[in-house]
Amino acid sequence: MKYKDYYAILGVARDASADDIRKAYRKLAQKYHPDVSKDPQGEEKFKEVAEAYQTLKDAEKRKAYDELGTAHASGEEFRPPPGWQQRHGEARNEGQYASFDDVDLSDLFESLSRGQRGRQRANRPIRGEDFEVAVRLTLEQAFNGTQLDLRLGLPEYDESGALHAVEKTIKARIPKGATDGQRLRLRGQGGKGFNGGAAGDLYLDISLAPHAIFRASGHDLYLDLALAPWEAALGASVEIPTLAGAVNLKVPPGTAAGARLRLSGRGLPRPEGSPGDLYAVPQIVNPTVLTERERELYRELAQASRFDPRGHLAKGPA
Amino acid sequence: MNTGTEAAFWMDTRTRLTLSEVAENCGITESVVQELVEYGALTPTGAQPGEWVFTAECVMSVRKAARLCTDLELETSAMALVVSFLERIHDLEAQVRRLRAQAGGGGF
Numbered sequence: 001m002k003y004k005d006y007y008a009i010l011g012v013a014r015d016a017s018a019d020d021i022r023k024a025y026r027k028l029a030q031k032y033h034p035d036v037s038k039d040p041q042g043e044e045k046f047k048e049v050a051e052a053y054q055t056l057k058d059a060e061k062r063k064a065y066d067e068l069g070t071a072h073a074s075g076e077e078f079r080p081p082p083g084w085q086q087r088h089g090e091a092r093n094e095g096q097y098a099s100f101d102d103v104d105l106s107d108l109f110e111s112l113s114r115g116q117r118g119r120q121r122a123n124r125p126i127r128g129e130d131f132e133v134a135v136r137l138t139l140e141q142a143f144n145g146t147q148l149d150l151r152l153g154l155p156e157y158d159e160s161g162a163l164h165a166v167e168k169t170i171k172a173r174i175p176k177g178a179t180d181g182q183r184l185r186l187r188g189q190g191g192k193g194f195n196g197g198a199a200g201d202l203y204l205d206i207s208l209a210p211h212a213i214f215r216a217s218g219h220d221l222y223l224d225l226a227l228a229p230w231e232a233a234l235g236a237s238v239e240i241p242t243l244a245g246a247v248n249l250k251v252p253p254g255t256a257a258g259a260r261l262r263l264s265g266r267g268l269p270r271p272e273g274s275p276g277d278l279y280a281v282p283q284i285v286n287p288t289v290l291t292e293r294e295r296e297l298y299r300e301l302a303q304a305s306r307f308d309p310r311g312h313l314a315k316g317p318a
Numbered sequence: 319m320n321t322g323t324e325a326a327f328w329m330d331t332r333t334r335l336t337l338s339e340v341a342e343n344c345g346i347t348e349s350v351v352q353e354l355v356e357y358g359a360l361t362p363t364g365a366q367p368g369e370w371v372f373t374a375e376c377v378m379s380v381r382k383a384a385r386l387c388t389d390l391e392l393e394t395s396a397m398a399l400v401v402s403f404l405e406r407i408h409d410l411e412a413q414v415r416r417l418r419a420q421a422g423g424g425g426f
Contacts, residue, residue: 175326181411
């Protein structure tokens with residue numbers, strides 16, 4: 001069994017008061033809690049801190065831990081001193097380990113509290129753990145629905161009721177209708193129950209990966225539509241991509257940049273009801289290199305046109 | 319058989335939950351859910367707890383807040399605040415995504 005210095009993990013002295021221990025824990029928990037921390041190692045660190053606190057906050061367990069002595073370095077192999085297990089485990093008549101070789105320090109202390117909380121827990125049905133996973137879908141996956149193989153390090157109870165992390169692959173079927181920021185609950189696809197308890201659920205927090213062409217807004221999609229000045233002025237029929245294949249879009253004459261041309265029902269499918277829409281947003285794009293003939297035509301247009309795009313500015317305050 | 323689809327619930331306004339279902343989904347007791355309602359963090363329809371109807375949007379925020387409260391030893395009143403803030407962050411993020419999608423890249 002490897003020794004862990006719970007006091008060092010919490011950054012407190014061995015004679016710290018219960019209050020100091022609680023404060024140190026809360027400070028570290030706020031820093032590393034996986035629900036708030038952006039530290040990629042946050043979860044590991046939080047588990048370490050929580051394990052140290054679980055033992056040190058309980059006066060009885062702290063006493064038992066202190067009796068393991070101060071001679072060990074963190075990570076060093078050690079065995080509890082003779083008689084230690086009898087003193088702290090005897091009355092409960094369980095949680096006794098014949099060998100300490102494969103025992104984790106946290107399991108040892110967990111076994112002490114199992115004795116206290118009684119055996120009734122051992123046969124009571126325990127519902128499986130719920131799992132929460134963030135998944136990132138491509139727009140195509142959201143459009144068609146998909147099945148994902150999620151690789152998770154999952155906590156699982158063994159026969160003795162102790163928790164272990166087990167690497168598992170879970171198949172999750174994502175029905176059509178997903179979009180950015182949506183959450184999906186897959187019933188019964190979480191951890192398996194214990195003693196006949198029901199399986200837990202799998203919660204998916206869905207986000208969409210950026211797409212080269214489309215941007216999702218809820219179930220609507222947006223696409224920038226490049227138009228030549230003359231296409232915007234005269235109108236045109238242009239081919240544009242959709243998630244279900246290319247379609248022709250009629251650009252009306254006199255189309256302004258930034259207008260929204262709606263293609264009804266060409267967005268993402270909704271779980272219920274009609275699908276979202278696709279909006280093509282025209283951008284007027286000029287050729288970067290003009291031929292002599294094009295330049296000539298532009299000059300001619302400039303002379304013939306009375307269009308003043310800044311007319312409204314002239315009317316402003318002098 | 320298509321069990322995958324049958325067991326899938328979108329956690330938004332389409333999925334409606336009773337008091338006991340919210341408690342079960344969030345892994346908290348019904349009395350904590352009632353407290354969250356008293357603090358205004360959750361706003362079900364229906365006059366009596368037995369008639370309350372919640373929408374499932376709140377579940378992920380409440381689950382997260384419940385974890386934080388257990389691990390950081392916070393009281394339910396603090397949990398109610400956390401729930402409100404998480405909901406607000408979720409709404410604001412959705413709004414940013416909408417605006418970003420509509421504003422466009424203009425990358426020509």
